Amino acid sequence: MPSNKVLLEKQKVVEELKAKIDGAVAGVLVDYKGINVADDTKLRKEMREAGVHYSVYKNSAVRFAVTGGKFEELAKHLDGTTAVALSETDATAAARIIAKYAKDHKDCFNIKGGFIENDVLDAAGVDAIASIPSREVLLSQLAGGLNGIVRNLAVVLDQIAKKDESAEEATA
Numbered sequence: 001m002p003s004n005k006v007l008l009e010k011q012k013v014v015e016e017l018k019a020k021i022d023g024a025v026a027g028v029l030v031d032y033k034g035i036n037v038a039d040d041t042k043l044r045k046e047m048r049e050a051g052v053h054y055s056v057y058k059n060s061a062v063r064f065a066v067t068g069g070k071f072e073e074l075a076k077h078l079d080g081t082t083a084v085a086l087s088e089t090d091a092t093a094a095a096r097i098i099a100k101y102a103k104d105h106k107d108c109f110n111i112k113g114g115f116i117e118n119d120v121l122d123a124a125g126v127d128a129i130a131s132i133p134s135r136e137v138l139l140s141q142l143a144g145g146l147n148g149i150v151r152n153l154a155v156v157l158d159q160i161a162k163k164d165e166s167a168e169e170a171t172a
Contacts, residue, residue, distance in 0.1 A: 010061065017065040017084070020053060024086040026116040028098045028126055029074060032056070033081045034108030043101050047085060050093040054085045073120040077112035091116050092132045099130030 021027060032040070047054040059078040066074045085094040095114060102109050111123040121129065133141070 014061050014064045017057060017061060020086050021065055021071060024088050026091045026094055027084060027086040028094045028114035029077050029112040030083050030098055031080050031110045031112055032083045035105060039105060046097055050097060051089055052085050052087045052094045056083045070118055071115050071120055074113055090135060092129055092134055095126045095130040099127055
């Protein structure tokens with residue numbers, strides 16, 4: 001039987017994890033067994049730079065954190081080693097980074113499942129989310145498309161103006 005001090009520490013970890021999950025727009029559970037230190041350090045650095053909280057938790061802590069909440073289905077993925085990647089702002093960042101590492105390290109890094117907004121995803125769902133470009137890329141694509149439309153409109157208006165000028169010169 002754990003002492004009260006140990007029990008309180010575990011409850012604190014569960015409450016903090018529950019708050020992080022509830023405050024996240026997306027999250028991914030991953031099995032990281034066998035990843036080497038260099039790759040793990042590189043992954044953690046990339047996660048920090050993207051604003052993604054990445055940490056290893058005991059399965060029991062994750063199970064307690066999701067029990068009774070909207071992501072209770074994630075409990076079925078809690079076997080083996082489990083790391084959790086949570087993003088508070090970018091819905092695709094965690095999935096995109098984890099999917100890249102899972103692709104590069106198939107033997108030791110596997111996606112278990114995840115969530116986005118209020119939907120629980122399996123590994124295939126996380127891969128689908130990972131293929132969506134980031135918000136910045138989508139905005140850049142939109143701006144480029146709008147820029148092309150405006151440029152084409154300017155060319156057409158210029159041609160109309162030149163046509164009108166030439167028609168006026170011909171009648172004068």
